[in-house]
Amino acid sequence: MPLKPSNHKTWPARITHDVAGCLPSCATLQSLMTFNHSKSAGYLVNHIARLFFEALRKEIDPLGIVPGQFPALLALWQQDGQTQRELVEKLDVEQATMANTLNRMERDGLIQRRDHPTDGRAKVICLTEKARAIRDDAYVAASSVNDTALAGFSPEERELFITFMQRVIRTLQKT
Amino acid sequence: MPLKPSNHKTWPARITHDVAGCLPSCATLQSLMTFNHSKSAGYLVNHIARLFFEALRKEIDPLGIVPGQFPALLALWQQDGQTQRELVEKLDVEQATMANTLNRMERDGLIQRRDHPTDGRAKVICLTEKARAIRDDAYVAASSVNDTALAGFSPEERELFITFMQRVIRTLQKT
DNA sequence: AGATATTGTATAGTCCGCTATGTAAAGAAT
């Protein structure tokens, strides 16, 4: 495993952050002392995402799809024949990520790329019969994972949790 | 890009899930009709995790580290000289993931693997001076991302959001 | 019309998650 050296932009420029000198906020200063991974939103979000991802992987493996294909499938089940550009915007992933995901989906017989009727650059993404056939099973699988994860939540708590996440997403998207 | 064919375990075994016949819960049935990605916990969790990841990447790039190294660094800043096994258990990642992350950290001059004093199989992971030097800056960076993401949350809402995530993690870990 | 800018896709390369597998050391069983 040859591992080429990484190339960070500003390293090894000396970082001379003097905590006291830069007068960080009380919250930041306190976090310096008491930083706790089990109370860090970022840490928890990463952990929870991995758990969801793996739970979904197990649920949908029998359907012949993988978690990364799910968002694209959802969008295409909703409306077939979208361009890659439209999918990229809806799913908020990079264009290269979408292209690679579509490569795997095409390989797995879930989609076909057809020529766009008017725009010679664009491709239209069309679901195959196989992809259409697993729609309901996939919905059930995804809902099952959500239900499992939120077992023990009251309907109000579920609603609140969802709202919190939507708020954070909106906030981070602005940045 | 040669993309080898994927090999799902039970495909193309016919999936004969009859929604009505299997009597899914009301919630599940309803989700079949109204599945909305913007209200799916799994969908939101994935999205939020990507946004956190990228926000943290930008924050810590000047320090010469990447987000995946953060959990290991946190654990080692807390207690230097742990074995890979201990890190794997604390961070809840697979052993192979940890080994690869440690490879990159060693390459980047953040850690050294030393022989364990009593167990010939184990390695002790020790931070370098470089890794110790960026500790405070890294804490500030991570806290800054958390603060940014949770801007607009009251202290009570923050607390509740954290609690929700901890609950979901515990639930999914049991499964 | 011709030159330039923008847009839609594709690809190469990296990070970081996973599974599957290999290997050497330690521990257990006989």
Next chain:
DNA sequence: ATTCTTTACATAGCGGACTATACAATATCT
């Protein structure tokens, strides 16, 4: 003591996120 099992770590290979880059088709500008 030898054999077998378990444990700690490494590696190969894939999925899926990213950036950077290339390229062709469209749109725009003069």
